[in-house]
Amino acid sequence: MESIHRTARQTVSSGSPLEPDIGFSRAVRKGAHVAVAGTAPIGDDGTTVGRGDVHAQTVRCLDIAEAALTAAGASLGDVVRTRVMLTDVTRWREAARAHGERFAAVRPVTTFVEVSRFIDPDWLVEVEVDAVLDEVRPER
16 A cells, blocks of 8 residues: 655644634644634734724734744745635725735735624624745654
């Protein structure tokens, strides 16, 4: 039987006490791929950042995603796909401005979609990110 090489799996915690109950991680790295879960505009104090401000909330989501990427050994330059989810898609340009401020040189594929709502009614946007690294680090 042919042997199958399995790549180590690395998880990045969001710090949420709900992680074990829900069964999620802020990010997962498997080989060269890093997936960052939907990030909401939550401040370090647990409150919503930028209430009513799509741009400010998108910036906060991208800050959280970038920190997760860094913890997984990646960077914004490794991002190949983003998904921007908005409760009001007519405000997509506000989110797009924040996205462009971070990704103008990277230019990942991007999708803007409207959702009916998020867990917290003050959240106007969430962002998901996928990255692919050029080199896979050796297993430990």
